[in-house]
Amino acid sequence: MQKSFAMAALLAASCGVQAASDADLAAIRAQIDDMKKTYEQRIASLEKKLAEAEVQAKSAKPAAEVKAAPAIVAAAPAATASARANGFNPEVSLILQGQYKNMKDVAERGITGFVPAGGHDEHAAGTVEGINKRGFSVNHTELILGASIDPYWRGQAILALADGEVEVEEAWFQSLAIGHGVGLKGGRVRSGIGYLNEQHPHMWDFADAPLMYRAMFGEHASYAQDGLQFKWLAPTPVFLEFGAEVGRGANFPGTDRNKNGAGAGAIFAHIGGDVGHSNAWRAGVSYLKTKASDREAEIEDTSGKHALGKFTGDSATWLADFVWKWAPNGNPKYQSFKFQTEYFQRREKGDLTCSDDEGVGNACDPGASGSSVTSTYKTRQSGWYAQGVFKFTPEWRAGVRYEQLDSGTRDFGLNANTLVVDSYRPKKASVMVDYSWSEFSRLRLQLAQDKSMQGITDHQLTLQYVMSLGAHGAHKF
Amino acid sequence: MKHFIFACFFGLTAAIAQADLKIFATVPEWGALAQEIGGSKVKVYTATTAFQDPHRIEAKPSLLAQARQANLLIAAGADLEVGWLPLVLRDSGNSAIQTGQRGYFEAANYVNRLDVPTTLDRAHGDVHAAGNPHTHLDPRNVLKVGEALTARMAELDVANAAAYQAGYQAFAGKWQTAMARWQKEATPLKGVPVLVHHASFVYLLNWLGMKEVGSLEPKPGIEPTSGHLTGLLARQQTAPAKMVLRAAYQQEGPSQWMAGKTGMPAVLLPYTVGGTAEARDLFGLFDDTVQRLLKGAR
Structure with a gap:
C-alpha cells in the first residue's frame, strides 16, 4: 500500500519537472498580460476619476455626493518592490473564538461507559479543556496559512494558539497536478472519515462537538494523523469519491509507538448530488483502524477506588454519515435548511492491564505491592447524533440536535471481577440560535440538557462568539 | 517532452x-x-x-x-x-x-x-x-x-x-x-440617479451613464438594515433617486419598502441569463434590462 503512494508521488513529481519549461513560458506570458491589464486599468480608473471630479465640480451639492460604497480611486499603484514581494505571502486567516458557559461543577467530566480519551496525565493534572471550562473563556485561537507552493503543490497549516503552547492541528501539502481525479495529501491531515471530522470548531453549527466525536476521538473531536491521504474522484455525473489513508496513528484511540511502518489506516467512500436546484446531499461510509499499546485511562475498581488501565490491542471504527441541504432555488443567502446525521460503531480487542499506580490499595493489586492484573478486553460500542439547522433570515439561524451513545458490550475478561463495568446510554439534547452580522462574525446561544454522565443531568448554557479575520476562507460542503 | x-x-x-x-x-x-x-x-x-x-x-x-x-x-x-x-x-x-x-x-x-x-x-x-x-x-x-x-x-x-x-x-x-440599438434606446437613461440593492450594477450604470446615489446594503455583503434605509429615505430629499434596482437573486423586501415610501418604482433586473423569462440568452438579457430600466425611468 505504501509503495503505491510512493509511486503516485513520484509520478506527480516527474510530470511536474518535465512540464516546467512550458509552464514557465505560460507564466511569463501571463505576467506580461497582467502588467498590460494593470496599466490599462489604472488609466481607465484615472479617467473615470477625472470625469467624476468634473461632475462634482459642476454640481453645487457636495453633501449629496457622499457615496456609500468605497471610493473609486486608481488601482492600488502596487509600486514598491517590497509590496510586490509580499504579494507572495500566504493567505492568512485568524479565527477568534470564545464563550461564556454555565454548567454544573463536575470534578471528572467524561462520558459514562466510554474510555476517557484524554489519557492519564491530563486527568492527573486536573486540566479543564476549553470546552469544559465554566464561566468566561477563550478557546484556542486558530491561525490558518495557505498558498500555492508551485504549479504542482499547495500547502496549508492550521495552528492552534493557546496559553504557553502552539499546537499544529494540520500541516499538509496537497497535489494540484496529478489529474485523473487523484488528490494526494501528505503531512498532518485531518482524516476524511465521517462528515464532521474535517471541520474545525469554527465551522460547527453548535458550540460543542457531538458526544459521539468526543467519545471517539477525545477533546479535539476529530481524528488527525501524520501520514498520507489518497483520494480519487470518479469521472461520473454523480459525485463518487474514494479515499485511503495511512499514518502514524498516534492519536486516540491509538497511541504513539516507536516503530517503523504505519500505526493506523482509514478508508472512506462518499456519494452525493443534487435533487433539482434546491437540494444537495452527500452520504458516506468510513472505516478507521488504529493500534494502541499501553493506552492509559483512569478507571475505578469495584469499590470505587482509583486504578490505572492500560490497553494494548486493535481498535476498529465504522462510520456512516449523511447530509442534506435545502435552500429555495439553491440560494442559501436568505433561507436554508441543513440536516446532518452520523452513526459510529467501534470494536476494540486486546489486553487490559489494571494496576495501582497511586498506591491506594485497589483491587488491581491483589498480591505483593506493585503487581497488576492483565486479562482480555473486548468492547463493542456505538452512538449517533442527528441535527437540523434552519436559517430563516440572512442573519438568524436556529438548530436542534439530539444524540445518544450506547456503551454496548464491554468484556473485561478476568478484570470484570475487579473493575467497574458501566453499562449506560449517554444522551444529550441541544438547541441553539445564532446571529451573524456578516459572513465573518457570529454570536451563538446554546442550551443543552446533558445526560452523558450517569446520575447527572446537567443543564448547560453557552454563549459563544466566532470571528474570522483576514483571507476569505472557502468552506467545505 | x-x-x-x-x-x-x-x-x-x-x-x-x-x-x-x-x-x-x-x-x-x-x-x-x-x-x-x-x-x-x-x-x-x-x-x-x-x-x-x-x-x-x-x-x-x-x-x-x-x-x-x-x-x-x-x-x-x-x-x-x-x-x-x-x-x-x-x-x-x-x-x-x-x-x-x-x-x-x-x-x-x-x-x-x-x-x-x-x-x-x-x-x-x-x-x-x-x-x-x-x-x-x-x-x-x-x-x-x-x-x-x-x-x-x-x-x-x-x-x-x-x-x-x-x-x-x-x-x-x-x-x-x-x-448600437441598446445605446440608442437607452439615451433617456443618461444621468438618471438610481439606488441599488447591492453593487451588482456598477458596470451597467457606468455604460449607460446612469448615476448610483446609494445602495440598500449599508456595506457590500451586509443586508439592508432599517436604520440605513431610513437614512437613504432622508437623502431622497436632497438627492432624489428615480428608481431602485435589484437583481433576480436578491430579496425584494428592502427595495419594495423603499418604493412604497418614496413612490419610485422598484425595478427587478434579470442580472444574468435566466433571471427573467425574457433573458433567455445574452441578447435577451440586455434587451430586457434596457426595457425594464426605460419602463422604470418613465
Whole structure:
C-alpha cells in the first residue's frame, strides 16, 4: 500500500519537472498580460476619476455626493518592490473564538461507559479543556496559512494558539497536478472519515462537538494523523469519491509507538448530488483502524477506588454519515435548511492491564505491592447524533440536535471481577440560535440538557462568539 | 517532452482531442457566451443559476463531479467565487483547470475593473481586492471577454479552432449591432440617479451613464438594515433617486419598502441569463434590462 503512494508521488513529481519549461513560458506570458491589464486599468480608473471630479465640480451639492460604497480611486499603484514581494505571502486567516458557559461543577467530566480519551496525565493534572471550562473563556485561537507552493503543490497549516503552547492541528501539502481525479495529501491531515471530522470548531453549527466525536476521538473531536491521504474522484455525473489513508496513528484511540511502518489506516467512500436546484446531499461510509499499546485511562475498581488501565490491542471504527441541504432555488443567502446525521460503531480487542499506580490499595493489586492484573478486553460500542439547522433570515439561524451513545458490550475478561463495568446510554439534547452580522462574525446561544454522565443531568448554557479575520476562507460542503 | 506529458496525462488529453470541449462555467453569463462561441462543439455546464447569489454558493458534491470532467473552467474572477471555487478546484482532482493552467479562465482579467479599493479593510464590508466582479453588465466587456475566451478555446481544442473563430465573429457582428440599438434606446437613461440593492450594477450604470446615489446594503455583503434605509429615505430629499434596482437573486423586501415610501418604482433586473423569462440568452438579457430600466425611468 505504501509503495503505491510512493509511486503516485513520484509520478506527480516527474510530470511536474518535465512540464516546467512550458509552464514557465505560460507564466511569463501571463505576467506580461497582467502588467498590460494593470496599466490599462489604472488609466481607465484615472479617467473615470477625472470625469467624476468634473461632475462634482459642476454640481453645487457636495453633501449629496457622499457615496456609500468605497471610493473609486486608481488601482492600488502596487509600486514598491517590497509590496510586490509580499504579494507572495500566504493567505492568512485568524479565527477568534470564545464563550461564556454555565454548567454544573463536575470534578471528572467524561462520558459514562466510554474510555476517557484524554489519557492519564491530563486527568492527573486536573486540566479543564476549553470546552469544559465554566464561566468566561477563550478557546484556542486558530491561525490558518495557505498558498500555492508551485504549479504542482499547495500547502496549508492550521495552528492552534493557546496559553504557553502552539499546537499544529494540520500541516499538509496537497497535489494540484496529478489529474485523473487523484488528490494526494501528505503531512498532518485531518482524516476524511465521517462528515464532521474535517471541520474545525469554527465551522460547527453548535458550540460543542457531538458526544459521539468526543467519545471517539477525545477533546479535539476529530481524528488527525501524520501520514498520507489518497483520494480519487470518479469521472461520473454523480459525485463518487474514494479515499485511503495511512499514518502514524498516534492519536486516540491509538497511541504513539516507536516503530517503523504505519500505526493506523482509514478508508472512506462518499456519494452525493443534487435533487433539482434546491437540494444537495452527500452520504458516506468510513472505516478507521488504529493500534494502541499501553493506552492509559483512569478507571475505578469495584469499590470505587482509583486504578490505572492500560490497553494494548486493535481498535476498529465504522462510520456512516449523511447530509442534506435545502435552500429555495439553491440560494442559501436568505433561507436554508441543513440536516446532518452520523452513526459510529467501534470494536476494540486486546489486553487490559489494571494496576495501582497511586498506591491506594485497589483491587488491581491483589498480591505483593506493585503487581497488576492483565486479562482480555473486548468492547463493542456505538452512538449517533442527528441535527437540523434552519436559517430563516440572512442573519438568524436556529438548530436542534439530539444524540445518544450506547456503551454496548464491554468484556473485561478476568478484570470484570475487579473493575467497574458501566453499562449506560449517554444522551444529550441541544438547541441553539445564532446571529451573524456578516459572513465573518457570529454570536451563538446554546442550551443543552446533558445526560452523558450517569446520575447527572446537567443543564448547560453557552454563549459563544466566532470571528474570522483576514483571507476569505472557502468552506467545505 | 511533449510525448512525455501526453503519457502523463493521456486520459485527459485523449478526451480533449476526441470529444467536445467540456466547459464548466461558474455563472450563467459566461456559460451563455461560451455556448455562443462554441455552438455544437462544446458542452457547457453552468454551476449556478440567476436565482443564486454567486458569492454564497457552497462547494456542493455535484460541482466537484462536474469540475472533475471539465477541460475548461470559466470563472467570473475578481474573488466573486472565493467562497467555494478554490475548494472545487482543489478537490476536483483535475490538473487541467487549476489556477494558472490554460484550462482556467477568469473573465475579470480581460476587462477594466471598476471600484478597485485603495484600502483593503473589512470595515468596508465584503470588498473585493481586485475590484467589482460583476463585469458582464457592460456589453463592451462581453466582447472583450469573448475575444479572449475564443482564443483560449481555440488553443485548448485546436481541431475546432476555426469553428470557434467563426462562432465568435458571427456573435460579435450581431452584438455590435445590438449594442448600437441598446445605446440608442437607452439615451433617456443618461444621468438618471438610481439606488441599488447591492453593487451588482456598477458596470451597467457606468455604460449607460446612469448615476448610483446609494445602495440598500449599508456595506457590500451586509443586508439592508432599517436604520440605513431610513437614512437613504432622508437623502431622497436632497438627492432624489428615480428608481431602485435589484437583481433576480436578491430579496425584494428592502427595495419594495423603499418604493412604497418614496413612490419610485422598484425595478427587478434579470442580472444574468435566466433571471427573467425574457433573458433567455445574452441578447435577451440586455434587451430586457434596457426595457425594464426605460419602463422604470418613465
